[in-house]
Amino acid sequence: MNKSFYRLDWITIALYLALVSYGLINIYSTNYNENSSLFNFSIPVGKQFLFFVVSIIVAVVILITKAKVFERFASIFYLISILSLIGLFIFGKKISGATSWYTFGGIGIQPSEFAKVTTALAVSKILSEIQVNLKKIKFLFQIGFIIALPVILIILQPDPGTALVFVGFFFVLFREGLNVIFLLVVIGLIFFFILALVAPIPFIFASIITLLISMYFFSKKLNKKASLLPYLLVIFLSCGYVYSVDYIFNTVFEQRHRDRINIILGKELDSQGIGYNINQSKIAIGSGGWDGKGFLQGTQTKGDFVPQQHTDYIFSTIGEEWGFYGSSLVVLTFCFLIIRILYKTENLKNKFARIYGHSLASILFLHFFINIGMSLGLVPTIGIPLPFISYGGSSLLAFSCLLFIFLNLDANRLNE
């Protein structure tokens, strides 16, 4: 214990403390009034502070726990987590349209946040077993099931934003040897998806056909034996996919989904309706200038123009009150934190710890990318918090667990 204490990654802990404090400052500002105080537990900043204290206690407990415990009980944690997700359908409380909460005397707990932690543990445990080979369909299905189960339960709440974060496990699987084809297919699907919505269908068809036919003739020059069949197959599949995206988008999607995507693609300018959030967030961030309007001085923030500003849109407060310097600092801190975790992970001998570290980095990355991207108007509106900074007790506590379990595994890297 003593030795591993010294091996703790204090830099990561410092980054963690910096982000949480910055979050508290900005939550304080978004809901600022004369009653604001860290110790007023009826207002967001007080609640957040309370959860921060709880997180620290939990973090200490995690750090003094033996590292082996997490690997050994991973399945049990996962099972409890799944049961708590199922339990929501019976005991859960509906808040803003989604049954995602248990409430205990005014304090809400969101099991889906903790499902990220337990799923990360379960995936690490399965993948670290010696016989696992991701080239085999059987294991792919097994892993797929483990990830898909909480995703489905969360989508049913319905909370698609949180479910989307589980896409992060794709990076983990890829790192652990998933065929590169999957990556290409995923990239291709995303690319054609966007293309299908922006460009007219006949134009896309023509481009695909021209491109692949010329590729075929080019490869034929290099290799006389090149067959036409795979090219035709790709043409057929991609055209079919583009067509079905267009069809799904226009008939299966509901208007609000279409709106969210259209706003980002710049196809619609509707600053009062669905585009209101994004627009107000951009105005708030944009009005910050180089050095911002100063702590508690944000007029957009004070005016409460950005809905959910202390939760999902906290970044707009940072942008307005702390300006370019303050908001780039957050971006850089996150990049540094993620890269530091990845760097630490690559040095780990223990496969379980390595996969877990990767899961942590992937989940953090997804949150960072989607949340800030959304505030900046680069990503469609998906309601997920900015880790450590956004208001939300469950989120803070879950991310603290996620991080400190990794710190424990990392500190005990030599105790094999």
Next chain:
Amino acid sequence: MRKFLLTGLTLVVGVVFIVRLLQLQVLNTSYQKLSDNNAILAISEYPERGFIYDRNRKLLVANQAAYDVMIIPENVIPFDTLAFCTLVNITKKTLINNLKKARRFSKRLPSVIVNQISKETYAKLQEQMWKYEGFFIQKKSLRDYQINFGANILGYVSEVNNNDIKKDNYYQPGELIGRQGIEKSYEKELRGEKGKRFLQKDRFNRIIGDYKNKSYDIEPKVAKDIQLTLDATLQKYGEFLMQNKRGGIVAIEPSSGEILALISTPSYNPNLLVGRDRSKNYRKLAGDTLAKPLFDRGLQALYPPGSPFKTLNALVALQEGVITHETKFKCNKGHYYARGAFMECHCGQGSRNDLLKGIYNSCNTFFANTYKRIIEKYETPEKGLNQWNEHLKSFGLGNYLGYDLSIGKKGFIPNAAYYDQWYSKGAWKAATIISNAIGQGEVLTTPIQLANFTAAIANRGHYYTPHFLRSVSGDSIPQKFVQKKTSIDPKHFELVIDGMHKVVEKGTARIARIKDIEVCGKTGTAENFTKINGIRTQLTDHSIFVAFAPKDDPKIALAVFIENGYWGGRWAAPIASLMIEKYINGEVKRSWLEKRMVDGDLSSEYEKPYSGKPFKINE
């Protein structure tokens, strides 16, 4: 490659975010302005409009608080509508309609539910406000006229329209502006300068407090009070005398040009143009095309001046040296001024009139001959006429006088160019334009011009630009209303003034005599015409009188004219005389004359042209 995928992605995303931040926050400044519009509410704060006093510091116009009952629909909870309706005295239907309207306008912004409730209602409502959640009372300031006369001078205040906003970017929609009269002329002094307050809004446009501790706020500049030259007592008395008669009175203090009274009848109560019924009342007044209550007869009515104009012709002739006090002309109930052209006069057969007699008997023959001499003094009638024109212009005729109200007429004094165009050059001579001699013909004046030249005569050769402003917030006014000299030598005036004195003592206006006050005056009778079904029809003559008093130390000069009053001595002279008595003595002893004037009703005269039947004039 697998090892570095996420690291690479993280770096790429980081760079993209920072570039985007740079773009939004630093390169694109339009977001800064958007935020200011969005989150900061600038509201104007208005100083209370200035008061208006008369020359004796009697308060004429003040402000009254009016109270609007406002609601914010989203805050309203069900309430006892019947009790509310009884309290503010509206019908339930009106209440329901207004509530609906307010809700349609906005659920979160305040709307007026009941307009301008009285002070008494306000007091009662205030006590029970707690019963009506979402209701509040907004105070606003309205004009409060302490008098029921003088509307034509004071003007009124109303909301700015698009033209006003275009003309002067000080104004915003919904603000008030002086519309006519003093309210318009001294708008800048009376309104003060509005201030600005900046408030922080939230996204529902709700105000959540001061913006940056009021550090950007601009304090409003206090409005100024105005003292007028008007004598409210005299103004009131004049309107009292003028009831049931159409016409105007302009009274000026000759020694300063201060306007003591400007009466135009029919008039209206200035309080009609305040408050709830303003636009309804205004439409009614503007729609009265027969009596024209909004037409200021003292400033805008153009008439041939008639006989009072003779005094000016006498002065011009004396100055030009074409007559002396001894010059006499023979009059045989008129005279032939050209072959076959006879001008009537009411002098007896074989009279010989000198200037003095010519004035107090108002002898047409005398002035026709005098005028002929003026025009024929030089080698051509053009030169003679233009010389005459110059003299008259020095009395302020034929042009705007420059007083401080925004309405008026130039009047007209013909010159050679005018007749050249009319008759072609060289085709006219003195006889052609002889009517000008007796104030008929082409000469046109407004009553204030008559009063002004009377003041110039009273001053023996100069006048001050007539004006209404005495002081602004206690400070005396800058010397804007200057002395103007006429082109007539002061020595020529005594003779004409003597003549005017005799008019009252033994001439055509003996009814204007006042015990112990030497009144100088000149009666006038002006022919006038209207068109009935396209046919030019003569109506009963206008009754005109100009006067000043006392003779040697003039305190008041005035012009009175009564539309279709027949002759000068009938209405205008007695009214002028009563005005002088009222102003100088403070009270009127000749109550029999006062009664006769007040009871005089010319309505039947005014109805004649519209009766559709043939009618007699001058009866």
